[in-house]
Amino acid sequence: MKLLSKMSSQKSWIICCFFNFLIASLMGLLMRYLYLFPLNINYSFLLHAHSHVAMLGWAYLMIYVLIVRFYLPKEKGEKPIYSQLFWVTEFAVIGMMVSFPIQGYALFSIVFSTMHILLSYVFCWLVWKDGFKDRTSHHKLLLVAVLFMVFSTLGVWCLGPAVSMLGKQSAFYQIAIQFFLHFQFNGWFLFSVLALFLKQFDDKIEKKAFKIFFILLIVATFLTVAFPISWYVENNLLSWxxxxxxxxxxVAFVYFYKMLKPQIAWFKTNLDSTTKIVYGLALCSLFLKTGIQLLVLIPNLGEVSHQIRSFIIGFIHLTTLGIITGFLLGVLIQSKLLSHQSYLLRIGIKCFIFGYIITEVLLFVQGGFLYFGKGPLWGYYEEIFGTSILIVVGLSLITASIFKTKMLPKEVSLNPSNSELTK
Structure with missing residues (x-):
């Protein structure tokens, strides 16, 4: 009975995460609706709510669930503190979900945001204490991810002094925001999902290639924060x-490919078609992101890229919907936390991916039109609103499928060669 209760608890966690994701996507859809049919809704407030719920209610909490399930020993992960902490954190997310659309950055939204950060510190301390006894490759990635999560919040703590001393329009304030976002997305989120992805390979990864990949990616993460800083500080050194x-x-991702190349055939053989699709989405998005970062080294393109809104949104969604969500869905399906046999799930995944791909194409084509001075893409707002509906429908179907998914015991491995995962 205790095991069933624990499994049911984690299932409710997953449903909660997808509920947050669905709400964030509905907010995003409403934002696109406002371009077609203006309503008496503050767009900026809604944007804050959308971004916070997507980052902290979906990505953060889903990573929380998977770390507890796959990185903590059974007796540690079943401690009541993890369930209590999850639901208090969800309370903070709901607080942001309600307060941001009403007041934007003000008393209650700041209280709930601060509450979330403090709770994340508690989670990091618990995971550090309970889950970092091993020093395998994927454990090292997760350890660095947790450090990046804490490090990123330095940007948040700088916001108060920045506003009081220089105001919200100051370079200091804007850099503090970019600092937080950079190390959240490229540090905490990216390193976490890569750790979960590489966990299934266990000791099959060539250690020398991993070491080079690991070190280069950490150094690159620190250095590339210079790009968003360069938007507000003119200095040629930042460009270099x-x-x-x-x-x-x-180079790091070249070694990432070399590290995985010997395992690709084995890996693909042990995956069902749905899992292959979502992992393919994540990996293609990851390499596309790397390619785009190379493109913005072109001086003129780098200077205007952050001024064209569709480029910015497209790049953010490439990271959040393509890379982070792609890897999370892959791990969830592979570990049977989502059932690949569910018709609702398969249709939902296809709707989500199709909607994601088409909206990305529209965003970058629109950005290209504006960059080359050709004006807006004809029918852009109608088209992107229509295709965004597919994302909402896809997430609705995925969420509905979870209610019919039977949770497997915690002992089930994430390794795809495990017979429980592949039969």
Whole structure:
């Protein structure tokens, strides 16, 4: 009965994460609706709510669930503190979900945001204490991910002094925001999902290639923060630092490919078609992101890229919907936390991916039109609103499928060769 209760608890966690994701996607759909039919809704407030719920209610909490399930010993992961901490964190997310659309950055939204950060510190301390006894490759990635998560929040703590001393329009304030976002997305989120992805390979990874990949990616993550800083500080040195970081990142992912190449045939053989699709989405998005970062080394393109809104949104969604969500869905399906046999799930995944791909194409084509001075793409707002509906429908179907998914015991491995995962 205790095991069934624990499994049911983790199933409710997953449903909660997808509920947050669905709400964030509905907010995003509403934002695109406002371009077609203006309503008495503050777009900026809604944008804050959308981004916070997507980052902290979906990505953060889903990573939380998977770390507890796959990185903590059974007796540690079943401690009541993890369930209590999850639900208090979800309370903070709901607080942001309600307060941001009403007041934007103000008293209650700041209280709930601060609460989430403090709770994340508790989670990091618990995971560090309970889950970092091993020093395998994927454990090292997760350890660095946790450090990046804590490090990123330095940017948040700088926001108060920045506003009081220089105001919200100051370079200091904007750099603090970019610092937080950079190390959240490229540090905490990216390193976490890569750790979960590489966990299934266990000791099959060639250690020398991993070491080079690991070190280069850490260094590149620190160096590439120079790019968003360069938007607010004019200094040629920042451009050179970012260039070095982007090149190191490219080399890191070359070693990432070399590290996985001997295992690709084995890996593909043991995966069902749905899992292959979502992992393919994640890996293609990852290499596309690296390619885009190389493109913005072109001086003129780098200077205007952050001024064209569709480029910015396209790049953010490439990271959040393509890379982070792609890897998370892959791990969830592979570990049977989502059932690949569910018709609802398969249709939902296809709707989500199709909607994601078409909206990305529209965003980057629109950005290209604006960059080359050809004006907006004809029918852009109608088209991107229509295709965004597919994302909402896809997430709705995926969420509905979870209710019919039977949770497997915690002992089930993430390794795809495990007979429980592949039969």
């Amino acid at each position: 630092i970012n260039t070095i970081g982007v090149v190191l990142q490219l």
